[in-house]
Amino acid sequence: MKSFSRRRNPVKPSWQLSESEVTPESLFHDRRALIKALGLGAIGASLPGSVHAGLFDVFSSKETSAFVREPLSFVKAPGFDGAGEVLTPEDKVISHNNFYEFGTSKSDPVANAQGLKVDPWLLSVEGLVDTPLQLDYDDLIKSFGLEERIYRLRCVEAWSMVIPWVGFPLAALLKKAGVKAGATHVAFETLFSPDEMPGQKSRLMGGGIHYPYVEGLTLAEAMNDLSLLSVGLYGKTLPPQNGAPVRLVVPWKYGFKSIKSIVKIRVTDKQPPTSWNQLAPHEYGFYANVNPDVDHPRWSQASERRIGPGGLFSASRIPTLPFNGYGEQVAGLYKGLDLKRYY
Numbered sequence: 001m002k003s004f005s006r007r008r009n010p011v012k013p014s015w016q017l018s019e020s021e022v023t024p025e026s027l028f029h030d031r032r033a034l035i036k037a038l039g040l041g042a043i044g045a046s047l048p049g050s051v052h053a054g055l056f057d058v059f060s061s062k063e064t065s066a067f068v069r070e071p072l073s074f075v076k077a078p079g080f081d082g083a084g085e086v087l088t089p090e091d092k093v094i095s096h097n098n099f100y101e102f103g104t105s106k107s108d109p110v111a112n113a114q115g116l117k118v119d120p121w122l123l124s125v126e127g128l129v130d131t132p133l134q135l136d137y138d139d140l141i142k143s144f145g146l147e148e149r150i151y152r153l154r155c156v157e158a159w160s161m162v163i164p165w166v167g168f169p170l171a172a173l174l175k176k177a178g179v180k181a182g183a184t185h186v187a188f189e190t191l192f193s194p195d196e197m198p199g200q201k202s203r204l205m206g207g208g209i210h211y212p213y214v215e216g217l218t219l220a221e222a223m224n225d226l227s228l229l230s231v232g233l234y235g236k237t238l239p240p241q242n243g244a245p246v247r248l249v250v251p252w253k254y255g256f257k258s259i260k261s262i263v264k265i266r267v268t269d270k271q272p273p274t275s276w277n278q279l280a281p282h283e284y285g286f287y288a289n290v291n292p293d294v295d296h297p298r299w300s301q302a303s304e305r306r307i308g309p310g311g312l313f314s315a316s317r318i319p320t321l322p323f324n325g326y327g328e329q330v331a332g333l334y335k336g337l338d339l340k341r342y343y
């Protein structure tokens, strides 16, 4: 192999650069340099300011540490200790995310969500309830007894994690509001804040979803003890990329049902529209129960890659269980329902 002449090359090879010259932080203090370096060119120039800020967060520890997670007090819920399963390490849980409001790749939410304002927050509980509720940030963190529950999370994309959530049963909130006779479903809505959520400003970045992101459960599903409103993970408040300050966790359903950063919960007498079903009804149903016997039209759901300490690419493939292994608690909700038709 012919060696090239270093003397004729005006650019210093990387081994000649000093430490300060190679640290991304110093290199990328100039936004235009960053955008050029990432190859975004004209696209980058037209991205909203919040996206630029987000790109910076990846490289600047000062900006990533802007979001402070508070320690929570909670009890360990008996029966939810994870049954000896290996937890997905915290750094994987908070860096491999789906949150299309902040972009469609797994690394976008952590990069773009750090500036999300979660306090003040207002979660409104309304619709067919005796007492509509308006919960602020402190109400969410302090007015319910918090418990830790270790749940499996199975994404429809066939990867999964084991996560120690901190939260309170959705049923506790619904009981506090008082569900009126005639109610059949519960609808959920994520924050709509395009200035903070760049995916809501651009169809490309937001994956084509019609925002705000909405989800729904039957009333019986919502009242099931497994349905959790999570305000934390790994003992601290949620980071924005995981749905701060409050998100749903329904572990027997595909991950997209576990809607993040909720501002509205409405009790209703109709099956509410849901974002992924609106986008691709043949691929994503209202129920979305984890089911190894009903494949996604484009891939098998028979197995999954469990994300452990080595991350996604060294993850082992394991069989997917009906209802994600929670059949004992929830199969009764679907007696007589054709789960192939109601996927």
Ligand SMILES: Nc1nc2c(c(=O)[nH]1)N[C@H]1C(S)=C(S)[C@@H](COP(=O)(O)O)O[C@H]1N2
Binding pocket: 093, 096, 097, 098, 099, 100, 101, 153, 154, 155, 156, 190, 213, 241, 242, 243, 254, 255, 256, 257, 258, 259, 260, 261
């Ligand atoms: N508002 C909102 N909620 C959302 C999503 C989203 O894009 N927007 N993605 C869903 C999907 S597909 C999954 S798998 C889980 C991922 O949760 P995690 O990032 O905390 O693991 O969040 C769900 N909740």
Ligand SMILES: [Mo]
Binding pocket: 098, 154, 155, 156, 157, 254, 255, 256
């Ligand atoms: Mo997902």
